[in-house]
Amino acid sequence: MAVKVKYLERPKLTYKEKIFFLDFFKGMKITIKNFFRRTITTEYPYEKLTPPKRFRGTHAHRVRDGKEPPSFNVLLKFMEINEGESRCVACYMCQQACPMPSLFRIEAEQLPNGKKRVIRFDMNLLNCLYCGLCVDACPVDCIIMTDQYEGASYNRKDCVIHLDDMSKRGKDFDDRRYNEPDRIWIDDKTREKLWGQMDLNTISFWVFSTLAILSAIYVIFGKNIIYTVLSLISTLIMVSGLFFTMGAELVGALQILIYAVAIVVFYVLVISTVPQFKGKTTDGKFMLFSIPVGFVVFLELAYVSIYGVWQSSTGIFDEKVLSELGNAKAVGTMLFTKYLFPFEVASLILLVAMIGAIILGRKKEDVQEA
Numbered sequence: 001m002a003v004k005v006k007y008l009e010r011p012k013l014t015y016k017e018k019i020f021f022l023d024f025f026k027g028m029k030i031t032i033k034n035f036f037r038r039t040i041t042t043e044y045p046y047e048k049l050t051p052p053k054r055f056r057g058t059h060a061h062r063v064r065d066g067k068e069p070p071s072f073n074v075l076l077k078f079m080e081i082n083e084g085e086s087r088c089v090a091c092y093m094c095q096q097a098c099p100m101p102s103l104f105r106i107e108a109e110q111l112p113n114g115k116k117r118v119i120r121f122d123m124n125l126l127n128c129l130y131c132g133l134c135v136d137a138c139p140v141d142c143i144i145m146t147d148q149y150e151g152a153s154y155n156r157k158d159c160v161i162h163l164d165d166m167s168k169r170g171k172d173f174d175d176r177r178y179n180e181p182d183r184i185w186i187d188d189k190t191r192e193k194l195w196g197q198m199d200l201n202t203i204s205f206w207v208f209s210t211l212a213i214l215s216a217i218y219v220i221f222g223k224n225i226i227y228t229v230l231s232l233i234s235t236l237i238m239v240s241g242l243f244f245t246m247g248a249e250l251v252g253a254l255q256i257l258i259y260a261v262a263i264v265v266f267y268v269l270v271i272s273t274v275p276q277f278k279g280k281t282t283d284g285k286f287m288l289f290s291i292p293v294g295f296v297v298f299l300e301l302a303y304v305s306i307y308g309v310w311q312s313s314t315g316i317f318d319e320k321v322l323s324e325l326g327n328a329k330a331v332g333t334m335l336f337t338k339y340l341f342p343f344e345v346a347s348l349i350l351l352v353a354m355i356g357a358i359i360l361g362r363k364k365e366d367v368q369e370a
């Protein structure tokens with residue numbers, strides 16, 4: 001019989017697609033979306049994920065603990081199973097359902113009282129496909145698959161699991177996760193973390209940091225003094241937004257109050273009250289002085305930032321304590337206990353500076369002799 005070959009024609013591009021490169025932009029959209037996604041790589045074995053409850057990991061046996069289905073109580077008439085022992089009633093249903101039945105070794109013995117007792121339940125996990133059919137087949141909800149996925153070993157013998165291990169593993173699994181809802185992932189937050197959904201904080205971080213950098217560039221290179229001051233305000237507000245996204249709401253609020261409002265108001269006053277004020281951004285005389293000072297300030301800020309990152313994992317205020325206490329309380333506690341003396345000294349210096357500024361800035365009144 002001759003084989004008929006059917007040729008399929010590639011759909012032709014529409015004029016819209018040809019002119020506006022729509023496919024190209026669709027492709028770029030996917031690329032850009034993935035560009036901002038968080039990485040989902042985990043550094044195993046240093047980082048270990050907790051899989052969802054329904055993960056098909058190493059097998060285990062549930063034990064007799066009062067939570068058995070009604071079918072177990074019916075079969076219990078024929079079985080000798082004490083509290084805390086495996087629920088297995090040696091019905092072999094799991095073995096029957098398994099595509100690799102030879103991996104099971106199930107044995108039960110007859111007791112003098114006429115009841116049966118399971119004495120062996122071995123599973124050779126080297127032959128297991130982790131399909132879960134055995135779990136579905138069990139009539140007494142005994143055999144389960146747990147969240148344990150570290151089954152590698154140096155010899156084949158260790159890949160065979162036995163009745164006692166299975167009961168222990170089943171008890172441990174139920175203690176940890178019995179009450180957890182049966183969903184695919186542990187919770188939405190973890191799922192989003194794993195699959196790189198961008199949360200509001202990440203988006204805010206990118207928006208605030210981009211605007212802060214753009215505004216700061218205008219502050220340096222802008223020629224119009226009014227726009228420069230407005231850009232400075234914008235930079236300070238964006239930086240305060242960054243503090244908020246990082247959970248440092250106290251520093252963010254202080255940034256707005258002190259810098260974006262109080263300090264900038266001074267700048268505006270100076271500009272508006274001194275008519276001959278001119279921004280001398282490129283005066284060599286000022287540059288000679290400002291470049292080394294700027295470099296020293298940069299070094300200081302870099303040192304403080306690096307030291308801060310290094311120190312952030314030490315001390316009593318770890319992430320958990322901060323989330324419970326709140327940022328303002330933590331800063332207040334440190335300021336008025338450990339750093340009380342430097343805090344008071346700084347207040348005194350500021351007070352002296354303020355009084356000095358008032359005295360120096362006071363206008364000499366002309367005394368008119370009558």
Ligand code: SF4
Nearest residue numbers: 098128129131132134
């Ligand atoms: S998971 Fe599948 S292959 Fe493994 S023991 Fe159960 S039924 Fe058999």
Ligand code: SF4
Nearest residue numbers: 088089091092094138
């Ligand atoms: S199906 Fe359940 S009760 Fe039956 S032998 Fe397997 S584990 Fe035991």
